Amino acid sequence: AQKITQTQPGMFVQEKEAVTLDCTYDTSDPSYGLFWYKQPSSGEMIFLIYQGSYDQQNATEGRYSLNFQKARKSANLVISASQLGDSAMYFCAMRDPYSGGGADGLTFGKGTHLIIQP
Amino acid sequence: GAGVSQSPRYKVAKRGQDVALRCDPISGHVSLFWYQQALGQGPEFLTYFQNEAQLDKSGLPSDRFFAERPEGSVSTLKIQRTQQEDSAVYLCASSPLGDRSYEQYFGPGTRLTVT
Numbered sequence: 001a002q003k004i005t006q007t008q009p010g011m012f013v014q015e016k017e018a019v020t021l022d023c024t025y026d027t028s029d030p031s032y033g034l035f036w037y038k039q040p041s042s043g044e045m046i047f048l049i050y051q052g053s054y055d056q057q058n059a060t061e062g063r064y065s066l067n068f069q070k071a072r073k074s075a076n077l078v079i080s081a082s083q084l085g086d087s088a089m090y091f092c093a094m095r096d097p098y099s100g101g102g103a104d105g106l107t108f109g110k111g112t113h114l115i116i117q118p
Numbered sequence: 119g120a121g122v123s124q125s126p127r128y129k130v131a132k133r134g135q136d137v138a139l140r141c142d143p144i145s146g147h148v149s150l151f152w153y154q155q156a157l158g159q160g161p162e163f164l165t166y167f168q169n170e171a172q173l174d175k176s177g178l179p180s181d182r183f184f185a186e187r188p189e190g191s192v193s194t195l196k197i198q199r200t201q202q203e204d205s206a207v208y209l210c211a212s213s214p215l216g217d218r219s220y221e222q223y224f225g226p227g228t229r230l231t232v233t
Contacts, residue, residue: 004160014208017214020214035220037224042226043223043226043229044224044225044226044227045161045209045211045220045226047221047223047224050220050221052220091160091161093160095220104149104151104166104173104174105151105153105163105166105174105177106151106153106161106222107163108160108161108162109160109221110158110159110160110229111159
């Protein structure tokens with residue numbers, strides 16, 4: 001069963017607009033962590049933001065925020081004021097003991113290819 | 119400071135050859151992970167080390183895949199008798215102890231092409 005679902009294979013957004021990238025997850029464990037990574041064409045995975053399942057507030061890191069809706073098992077990434085350099089693949093990932101990534105490895109979604117247009 | 123480095127960046131192997139992929143984690147990082155990323159997919163977990171101990175190898179796809187980290191720093195992923203389906207980018211990541219132990223820092227990857 002797919003543990004992380006990203007339903008948007010690709011998105012085109014105008015520069016300076018806000019972007020929401022969707023992610024839903026599936027786990028039966030009450031303790032888990034959710035992540036977003038950016039992968040530019042160079043290939044390196046860049047950590048953006050983390051949300052723990054017990055965190056009361058939505059995580060924020062600069063222009064990135066995570067819209068965590070626990071009951072819906074949703075962890076959407078919001079990028080405010082998008083920039084041309086935000087064009088990349090974006091992966092949602094989860095860490096839980098039963099997700100197939102081992103106790104500490106991550107399980108990734110298939111990704112969303114975001115293109116920012118001038 | 120220096121990030122995670124991997125070598126070689128690109129490797130072409132003929133089917134049946136053995137390959138060895140190297141990962142140098144960030145100095146002092148206790149945890150080390152290997153992932154396999156097929157074209158157009160997200161990375162998939164292969165194996166996990168804490169220091170020199172391989173605590174999880176549940177993601178290794180077959181017994182042709184072997185990983186080691188003998189001194190708790192540099193790690194090598196070895197693939198024996200490579201097959202075409204082994205063609206992928208192999209990513210290494212490391213993470214520290216402490217408050218941000220959840221954060222995995224990835225290297226640039228090794229792109230393996232099996233012909």
